[in-house]
Amino acid sequence: MSLVLHDYELDSDSYKVRLLLSALGLPYAKVAVNVHPGHEQRSPAYLRLNPLGNLPILVDGETTLRDSGAILCYLARLHDREGQWLPANPVPFGEVMMWLFFAGADLAPATLARLHHMLEVPADADAVGAASRRAFRIMDDHMTKRELEGFAWFVGDQATLADIALFPAIALSRDFGIDHDEYPALRRWMRRVRTIPGFITMPGIPDYH
Amino acid sequence: MGFAAGWYALALGDGLEPGTSAGTQLFDKELVVWRDASGASHVWEDRCPHRGMRLSFGFVRGNHIACLYHGWQYDEAGQCRHIPAHPTLEVPETIKVPTYASVEAAGMIWVRWDGEAAGQPPADIAAVPVRSLYLDREPETVAQLLAAGRAGSFETLSPGSFATALEGADLFLALQPYAAERTALHIARTGGDLPLKDIAMWAEELRASLEALPAAGLAPAARQAGAAA
Numbered sequence: 270m271s272l273v274l275h276d277y278e279l280d281s282d283s284y285k286v287r288l289l290l291s292a293l294g295l296p297y298a299k300v301a302v303n304v305h306p307g308h309e310q311r312s313p314a315y316l317r318l319n320p321l322g323n324l325p326i327l328v329d330g331e332t333t334l335r336d337s338g339a340i341l342c343y344l345a346r347l348h349d350r351e352g353q354w355l356p357a358n359p360v361p362f363g364e365v366m367m368w369l370f371f372a373g374a375d376l377a378p379a380t381l382a383r384l385h386h387m388l389e390v391p392a393d394a395d396a397v398g399a400a401s402r403r404a405f406r407i408m409d410d411h412m413t414k415r416e417l418e419g420f421a422w423f424v425g426d427q428a429t430l431a432d433i434a435l436f437p438a439i440a441l442s443r444d445f446g447i448d449h450d451e452y453p454a455l456r457r458w459m460r461r462v463r464t465i466p467g468f469i470t471m472p473g474i475p476d477y478h
Numbered sequence: 479m480g481f482a483a484g485w486y487a488l489a490l491g492d493g494l495e496p497g498t499s500a501g502t503q504l505f506d507k508e509l510v511v512w513r514d515a516s517g518a519s520h521v522w523e524d525r526c527p528h529r530g531m532r533l534s535f536g537f538v539r540g541n542h543i544a545c546l547y548h549g550w551q552y553d554e555a556g557q558c559r560h561i562p563a564h565p566t567l568e569v570p571e572t573i574k575v576p577t578y579a580s581v582e583a584a585g586m587i588w589v590r591w592d593g594e595a596a597g598q599p600p601a602d603i604a605a606v607p608v609r610s611l612y613l614d615r616e617p618e619t620v621a622q623l624l625a626a627g628r629a630g631s632f633e634t635l636s637p638g639s640f641a642t643a644l645e646g647a648d649l650f651l652a653l654q655p656y657a658a659e660r661t662a663l664h665i666a667r668t669g670g671d672l673p674l675k676d677i678a679m680w681a682e683e684l685r686a687s688l689e690a691l692p693a694a695g696l697a698p699a700a701r702q703a704g705a706a707a
């Protein structure tokens with residue numbers, strides 16, 4: 270069995286998968302998709318793999334998966350024997366899933382805001398900016414309360430898929446004009462994410478050398 | 479702006495771990511608050527003299543702060559000490575970041591704004607830091623709403639600091655005039671033992687009130703309000 274990730278270096282959803290693969294220490298083949306300027310992800314060949322025309326796409330033998338959240342869950346179930354990243358216990362499982370759906374839905378405006386600023390993808394800049402700030406505020410309120418109760422991560426007492434899925438949007442927010450100044454709990458949490466063994470960066474997320 | 483020279487809280491002290499930095503603003507001016515490896519905190523202009531990058535985007539190396547762009551390093555006094563592209567260069571004294579006087583008191587980091595006119599630094603009362611709250615509202619309006627009791631019963635200690643009681647706990651709030659339409663409130667518990675999480679939840683409701691309340695009918699006198707603690 271071998272994993273193939275159809276990937277775009279600047280895509281924050283692809284980065285989530287690269288980050289988990291690295292944290293799990295899994296070998297995989299990376300296929301670089303010419304998203305900009307080629308729109309290769311919407312070519313007939315790629316639409317056969319994913320009719321939504323987006324990335325990432327993970328191919329594992331006969332299995333083809335789209336949606337970074339689904340791919341994260343798949344990889345965790347398959348390769349994380351201790352159940353750290355996607356807990357089996359219903360309560361933390363539910364909480365991780367809640368943040369995964371939040372990352373897919375409520376942080377979608379942040380993804381769009383960044384593509385709008387970087388690649389001129391059409392968007393209502395004010396609306397996606399305001400929606401991004403609302404989502405970041407919810408995350409900062411959550412981590413503020415978590416810290417006051419002595420916890421370091423979004424769910425439970427170690428890093429989970431929630432932390433992986435939530436990290437890119439806020440870590441890249443300066444790309445679309447949102448500073449970290451108003452999110453002190455997220456600033457501290459982002460430093461902790463950087464300490465996850467196997468942590469990697471992507472363009473826009475600086476390496477602290 | 480109705481606010482005057484004074485000492486303004488910029489952050490909670492224990493929220494800034496040694497070896498880290500945070501960006502903020504006061505009256506729209508970008509500042510970096512950072513804590514060196516020895517635990518001392520610093521407040522500087524948030525601008526690298528090289529190409530103007532925000533220093534708060536950079537990282538702390540021991541007791542130096544390094545710029546993210548080209549790695550220029552500045553010592554505790556703001557003096558540039560190292561330029562990676564010219565490692566053997568004796569860096570000219572003129573390459574220096576403007577610094578501000580600052581103190582830590584009541585669990586918060588305070589900056590002296592507008593030089594000597596600011597007067598004495600705030601008293602270092604015993605306080606347990608809770609959280610910083612960022613509001614999309616003009617600083618004057620937030621101060622007036624608090625002073626007028628619109629968002630609950632607050633005692634005005636100074637034009638920029640307030641006290642209130644919550645379920646047996648005493649709370650201290652310091653107002654940071656962040657930008658023309660943005661305000662921060664730094665909140666600490668000065669008495670009682672109400673769990674900090676409960677205070678944080680109360681603070682979320684306070685933020686919602688202060689962002690939504692109409693400003694109409696606020697006392698004109700409060701509009702002239704001056705300095706912080």
Ligand SMILES: N[C@@H](CCC(=O)N[C@@H](CS)C(=O)NCC(=O)O)C(=O)O
Nearest residue numbers: 528529547548549550561562563564
């Ligand atoms: N990461 C390199 C960066 C070197 C670098 O970019 N040098 C600066 C001068 S300190 C520069 O002028 N770069 C060219 C430019 O920004 O146009 C290092 O720190 O050695």
Ligand code: FES
Nearest residue numbers: 526528529545548
């Ligand atoms: S802008 Fe700071 S070192 Fe170049």
